[in-house]
Amino acid sequence: MYRLVRPLLFRLDPERAHGAGMLAVRLGSAAPGVVRAMYGGPSARLAQTLWELPFRSPLGLAAGFDKNAEGLGLWPGLGLGFAEVGSVTACASEGNPKPRAFRLNEDRALINRMGLNNEGAEAVARRLRRTDWPAEFVVAVNIAKTHDPGILGDAGVEDFHTSVRHLLPHADLLVLNVSCPNTAEGKTFEDPEALDALLTTVMAERAGQASHVPVLVKLSPPGPDGLDAEAVNESVAVCLGHGVAGFVATNTTSDRDNLTTPASRLDAIGRGGLSGAPLAARADQMIRHLYTTTGGSVPLIGVGGIDSAEAAYRRIRLGASLVETYTGLVYEGPGLVRRIHRGLVKCLDRDGLDSIADAVGLDA
Template sequence: MYQLLRPLLFRMSPEQAHTASLWAARMAQRTVLPLVASQYRFEDERLKQRLWGNTFPSPVGLAAGADKNAQAVPFWEAVGFGFVEVGSVSARPAAGNPTPRAFRLPEDQALINRLGLNNEGAEAVAERLEQGRSDRSRPLGVNLAKTHDPDIMGEAALEDFRTSFRHLVGPADYVTLNVSCPNTPDGGTFEDPAALDTLLDAIAAEQKAPGLAVPVLIKLSPPLSDRVLFDTRLEEILAVTTAHDVDGFIATNTAPDRQGVQTSDERLEEIGAGGLSGPPLEDRATRLVQYLYRATDGEIPIVGVGGVHDAASAYAKIRAGASL
């Protein structure tokens, strides 16, 4: 299907193509969802596993970023994903960065985006997820990020995360704290170990309220190299997350640098800043999965994200230590 649609999609800008794809997914789930599921959904007992009290029918899920506002969750389940992570969602609605803000790198089969956490806000997304709760059959993750506003810092930033958490913890089977987004000037603030410690204190306080306990995962930045053997900052982050009994890691976010790409320097300079995703990120993400697995003795589940584009690349993440 993709080979048939690719020429049409590539006549659009990347963001237009993404919007069109979401529209098509929403239309399909309203009209022909059983037919889609009959053609694409696949289950095998050998793929099932229990994590965080939930059954994942397949280890391959849809990462955050594709469906920020949770518009097509039943469709993603129907085409075979074992779980879906929506978001990033922030406490307040955000328009994101000015366009153009997504760029193809055809030579690398990759994408650069600086969307800037555009989303409808925690309250709107929570309402949509609650309304569609009965239509879901697979685990749902919700990715939370701080509202894209440089004036929201310090205690206000903590309250921003707490607000999102309160709204979205109900429909979520797990919550991801996106502390490493490279697409806003202040997006990586909470990946600093001291700031992360403060944030996890705030979220732990929220979880003490009735009905607000949920597994919490941390999404990390990619390492600077695919040959990471020891990283002091990562060790500090692991010490903080261990102290807070964090339930899992997501490795990795998009990369702010341009390592491993074949696209010309002139084109990259023309595009400018943004997070890199796709095959150029694959080896670095896999290396971080391996690093985290060894550092935690395989006791904390890891979701491997970055450059997964076929069965072999998915299996490489699993061999490195990823549960999902």
């Protein structure tokens, strides 16, 4: 059905198309039984327990799609195993001026500079408090620093702290987004010293109120000069030292190498983070590196260019226990979830593996 709807959606500006999609999500959330009957559930061979949480599928929704946690009635019905809602920030934000999202159809990619638009930690916490989701569905809450260049250093840590205080009681998992390419000041938290200060505060708050909630950190992809192993390893060591329970890799990239989209169009679009198919190779590389450097000691969530079962399976064999998608859903529609589930089972059969957990890290 998405094949019929897509040409209409693609006539709209991407942000309007996303708004139409979210309207459908809210409608679907009101009738989860209908959605479940349409999309069915994944094979039991795709189920895993990670962080003592039950994931019935390794496939989840990437951050940014459901920034305000409005679709938790629908995402489980599509068959997804989890959703990362947010990024949520301490203060509500309108984000950057529009237009701020662009489709690159030739590259099956998007460029966005949304600028962390969201309703703010208090409002999203209120919605999560009122929302029920199935016990076999996992909700990760992704938080970021409020998009305000005036909030820096200690104030930035305090800003994260406010979000943790509001949202931690309502999260199955907490993800710290320290890699948003659209806010230079937020990204500075990838720096080991800043990360250390941030994690000291976040982990102290967690110890006091919800010490069972695993904290994950979302990282940037390798830059134009390739993967800086030393820098990544340093950040990873700081995180593991603070008890970080896993990594999400990767966020979008600011680089524009090897795109089919003409340079003139890219110039007209201006700055923003690139997502989708052109990100896949870098995200593959990052997951493999993280798996090797952590010795597989913590689960990894792979994200970036997951738009087929093959892409998902490759990322899992490189070390991801779970994968997420955003741009893949824009180009393929909700049927992508079922296609990935079916394709993953075929991959397991081909490789003589019983369950998806057996595939994690085989090619790292």
